Amino acid sequence: MKIGIIGTGAVGSACAFATLMRGIASEIVLVNRSRDRSRGMATDMGYGAPLSSVTKIRDGDYSDLADAALIMITAGVNEKAGGATDRNDPLGRLRLLDKNTAVYRDVVPKIVAVAWDAVLLVVTDPPDPLADLTRRIAGHDRVLSTGTLLDSLRFRVHLGRRLNVAPAQIEAQVLGEHGTSQIFYWSGARVGGVPIIDALGQCGLEQDDIQPSIENEVRFANISIIEGIGASQYGIGMVCARIAEIVLRDERAVVPIGAYNSRYELTLSLPSIIGRSGCVQILEPPLSDDEHTGLKKSIEALRKAQDRIR
Numbered sequence: 001m002k003i004g005i006i007g008t009g010a011v012g013s014a015c016a017f018a019t020l021m022r023g024i025a026s027e028i029v030l031v032n033r034s035r036d037r038s039r040g041m042a043t044d045m046g047y048g049a050p051l052s053s054v055t056k057i058r059d060g061d062y063s064d065l066a067d068a069a070l071i072m073i074t075a076g077v078n079e080k081a082g083g084a085t086d087r088n089d090p091l092g093r094l095r096l097l098d099k100n101t102a103v104y105r106d107v108v109p110k111i112v113a114v115a116w117d118a119v120l121l122v123v124t125d126p127p128d129p130l131a132d133l134t135r136r137i138a139g140h141d142r143v144l145s146t147g148t149l150l151d152s153l154r155f156r157v158h159l160g161r162r163l164n165v166a167p168a169q170i171e172a173q174v175l176g177e178h179g180t181s182q183i184f185y186w187s188g189a190r191v192g193g194v195p196i197i198d199a200l201g202q203c204g205l206e207q208d209d210i211q212p213s214i215e216n217e218v219r220f221a222n223i224s225i226i227e228g229i230g231a232s233q234y235g236i237g238m239v240c241a242r243i244a245e246i247v248l249r250d251e252r253a254v255v256p257i258g259a260y261n262s263r264y265e266l267t268l269s270l271p272s273i274i275g276r277s278g279c280v281q282i283l284e285p286p287l288s289d290d291e292h293t294g295l296k297k298s299i300e301a302l303r304k305a306q307d308r309i310r
């Protein structure tokens, strides 16, 4: 099956590399504003591909996206170029909304004209309101935002470090907005079936002592990464490849991911069953009072953003 990637900057190239190495697609098509860049990238990765993959990778135009099963949209301004790297700015990634809305109004109609059936994966920040915009332009519901899947992995990594446990063994989710209003679902976090609060206690740790620093590390992980390498890219590339795998294989995996929620009339992340058509069902987790208040705040922030670009 064919996968398209729109935008071959830092994130698009990481998505291409991770998807190629995962070996899930028969073909990857790279589309970028400057064709030289996508051509160079496809040539470079294409020469290495025979070592580990049978996936063909090539540069292309929108017409080459016909029959794509899934298209990752990474085009747009990133946090550094868009001035969204201030930890004290409550808007966070939402600061990129106006500029990237203009990019999506340009790009999405071109995609939909040739690949109406494809699942569209919105990666560009802020992905949740841009997914709502994409859904409206596309006129269908097969639209996902990468949402808080990456934040949830970061949460698991930090919990794993504190507990000295493999993060793969930890079930922990960040919910709501992929942004500053995100909610850390502490009450639902588990390791080996043991509530995370109990597991921390058994390791001599108190939730109150570690919660602020873990939430800070995760909430601003993008900024810490940008301070080091200029763009947050590799983690999100790996996440996009995994989402593509879930969709193409119709896995029915349950992950925190951005999907349109008819209850709130907007896209946000809750645990969701993902299959070949995108989100099959959203599960409503039981939240503590604080988490419930946090979710309301996240919905308010996303609603304001949605209203701004209607």
Ligand SMILES: NC(=O)c1ccc[n+]([C@@H]2O[C@H](COP(=O)([O-])OP(=O)(O)OC[C@H]3O[C@@H](n4cnc5c(N)ncnc54)[C@H](O)[C@@H]3O)[C@@H](O)[C@H]2O)c1
Pocket (backbone or CB within 6 Å): 006, 007, 008, 009, 010, 011, 012, 031, 032, 033, 034, 074, 075, 076, 077, 078, 079, 081, 096, 100, 103, 106, 107, 122, 123, 124, 125, 126, 127, 146, 147, 150, 178, 231, 232, 233, 236
């Ligand atoms: N969802 C997430 O968790 C997550 C994680 C990291 C970054 N991001 C976001 O991903 C986006 C891309 O980041 P980046 O670091 O790759 O930026 P970048 O500047 O390196 O690359 C952006 C690419 O988009 C292309 N582009 C811009 N406008 C276009 C258009 N109209 N048509 C086609 N191509 C166009 C540019 O040519 C460039 O190649 C940013 O919005 C960034 O904030 C999201």
